[in-house]
Amino acid sequence: MNIFITGGNRGLGLELVLEGARRGHHIFATVRGEQASAQLEQALQENGNLRSAVTFLQADVRDEASIKAIADQLRQEGVKLDSIVNSAAVLIGRENGIGSLNISDVELSFDINLYGPLRVVKHLLPYLSEGEGGSIINISSEAGSIHRAYGGDYPYALSKAALNMFSQQLKQLLANRGIDVWSIHPGWMRTDMGGSKAPLSPSESAAAIVDIIERKVKIDAAMSFIDYRGGAMEL
Numbered sequence: 001m002n003i004f005i006t007g008g009n010r011g012l013g014l015e016l017v018l019e020g021a022r023r024g025h026h027i028f029a030t031v032r033g034e035q036a037s038a039q040l041e042q043a044l045q046e047n048g049n050l051r052s053a054v055t056f057l058q059a060d061v062r063d064e065a066s067i068k069a070i071a072d073q074l075r076q077e078g079v080k081l082d083s084i085v086n087s088a089a090v091l092i093g094r095e096n097g098i099g100s101l102n103i104s105d106v107e108l109s110f111d112i113n114l115y116g117p118l119r120v121v122k123h124l125l126p127y128l129s130e131g132e133g134g135s136i137i138n139i140s141s142e143a144g145s146i147h148r149a150y151g152g153d154y155p156y157a158l159s160k161a162a163l164n165m166f167s168q169q170l171k172q173l174l175a176n177r178g179i180d181v182w183s184i185h186p187g188w189m190r191t192d193m194g195g196s197k198a199p200l201s202p203s204e205s206a207a208a209i210v211d212i213i214e215r216k217v218k219i220d221a222a223m224s225f226i227d228y229r230g231g232a233m234e235l
Contacts, residue, residue: 001025001133002081003213006061006120007088008054009036011191012139014043015206016085021053023210028081030059030070030088061088061116064123071123081128083213085137086117091193093155101154109155114162121170128179135180135213138167140225142185147234164235167224182219184209185227 003020007013008029017040020027031037037056044050057073059066074081090112093105117138128134143153144160167183174181186209187200194200208228211217221232 001083001213002028002079003083003085004028004030004081004120004124005085005087006030006059006116009040009043011087011193012186012189012202012206013085013087014040015202016087016209017054018043018047018050019203019206019210020213021050022048023214025053025082027054028057028070028074028079029054030057030061032060033058061086061119062111064119067119067123071127074124074127079127081124082133083135083137084120084124084128085139085209085213086120087139088116089113089139089193091153091156094153096154097152098154106155106158109159110162113156113159114166117163117166131178133215134178135182135215136167136170136174137209137213138163138181138183139186139209140164140167140183142227142233144183145225145234164225168235171224180215181224182212183225184212185225185233187228 003025005013005016008017009031017027017029031040057070059070090109093102140163141160142148143157144164164183167181171181186205188194188198189200189202189205190198191202205228212230217230219230223235225233225235227233
């Protein structure tokens with residue numbers, strides 16, 4: 001499989017790159033600059049010399065031109081993708097209540113967490129294989145569940161709730177084309193975003209998500225919002 005992954009140099013994105021490469025898939029991973037490239041390069045070398053399984057793509061999900069350039073590259077090289085994974089995300093401003101909320105934090109969160117996946121799907125959907133096997137995976141969060149709403153994390157929660165809506169729209173759009181669309185809560189993980197007290201390692205979550213990409217998991221969910229094990233989540 002050819003799997004496209006944003007935010008491939010750290011956190012869950014990195015673990016998805018490593019897991020996919022270990023399983024013999026070819027990974028197209030976005031990195032934002034030289035430092036991110038070096039991080040990914042080192043991780044690939046330290047985890048079994050997986051470098052040949054990964055194509056590095058310089059892009060920022062906030063920059064539509066860079067995403068379009070990737071689409072142009074895929075077209076020129078005749079590449080078809082089997083899965084698009086939108087993993088790049090930001091969690092900021094969580095210490096601020098509504099009275100001290102910085103609107104610029106909300107704007108940045110939407111730019112990365114929602115508009116980023118929008119830009120990616122806009123330009124890469126034509127290169128996604130249809131029929132059995134194709135998928136779009138948007139990495140979401142239970143923070144984006146309206147049913148489980150709590151009074152905080154406004155920038156993150158609002159942007160992830162909107163991402164869930166986008167996923168559901170895509171699910172309806174692509175239902176007759178054999179393309180799965182899932183908005184996945186990856187669990188509370190030990191990452192920079194999740195903190196050291198989280199019970200789940202990102203590698204465990206990544207392995208389960210790649211199982212979903214490979215369609216090894218039987219999913220009984222009417223909506224697109226699921227957890228990393230394939231269980232239905234409440235929007």
